[in-house]
Amino acid sequence: RLKANIQSLYDKLPDPTDGKPLRSMLILGRYRNDRPRELEAWRQRFGDKIELRFLTVHRAKGLEADFVALLNVVQDTLGFPSQVQDDPILQLAMPEPETFAFGEERRLFYVALTRAKRSVVIYTTQHQPSQFLVELQANHGVEITQVEGAPPVACPVCRQGVLVERVNRTTKEIFYSCSRFPRCPPTKED
Numbered sequence: 640r641l642k643a644n645i646q647s648l649y650d651k652l653p654d655p656t657d658g659k660p661l662r663s664m665l666i667l668g669r670y671r672n673d674r675p676r677e678l679e680a681w682r683q684r685f686g687d688k689i690e691l692r693f694l695t696v697h698r699a700k701g702l703e704a705d706f707v708a709l710l711n712v713v714q715d716t717l718g719f720p721s722q723v724q725d726d727p728i729l730q731l732a733m734p735e736p737e738t739f740a741f742g743e744e745r746r747l748f749y750v751a752l753t754r755a756k757r758s759v760v761i762y763t764t765q766h767q768p769s770q771f772l773v774e775l776q777a778n779h780g781v782e783i784t785q786v787e788g789a790p791p792v793a794c795p796v797c798r799q800g801v802l803v804e805r806v807n808r809t810t811k812e813i814f815y816s817c818s819r820f821p822r823c824p825p826t827k828e829d
């Protein structure tokens with residue numbers, strides 16, 4: 640999907656007159672492993688009009704680009720927010736515990752969102768969107784759009800997951816439950 644979005648932007652841009660790219664794009668990931676394997680090929684293909692750079696969000700602090708693509712914003716151990724537990728020794732150096740869940744991850748997410756001069760596109764999955772996205776959708780009216788299908792609906796119980804269609808194994812009836820199930824109980828039947 641990212642390649643299709645880069646291609647669409649590329650097609651809309653005129654040919655450069657001075658041989659320099661007309662626009663810049665930061666492709667940001669929470670971890671280095673989020674780097675797209677095809678990045679070098681994309682640089683070859685689109686580099687005459689768009690300067691493409693991949694960085695982790697930590698490395699992007701203080702930088703700007705015309706466009707930002709934020710990858711892997713999913714609810715998973717290596718997603719965003721990262722759910723990797725800090726070493727307990729590090730907690731000794733911290734002045735006091737965070738007041739918000741994932742406080743440092745929230746600040747890092749803010750850094751990622753504020754690197755763009757023109758626009759930000761956030762890439763997630765239908766069944767595991769980051770709780771940050773679900774919170775933005777539920778509390779601040781941010782719209783999550785999908786490439787295919789209907790947009791996700793925030794879980795009314797936990798407000799951290801989204802409602803996912805499921806099928807009862809015994810009765811074959813369709814019902815909806817939270818993507819965080821079994822941590823969040825079933826919420827809506829159809």
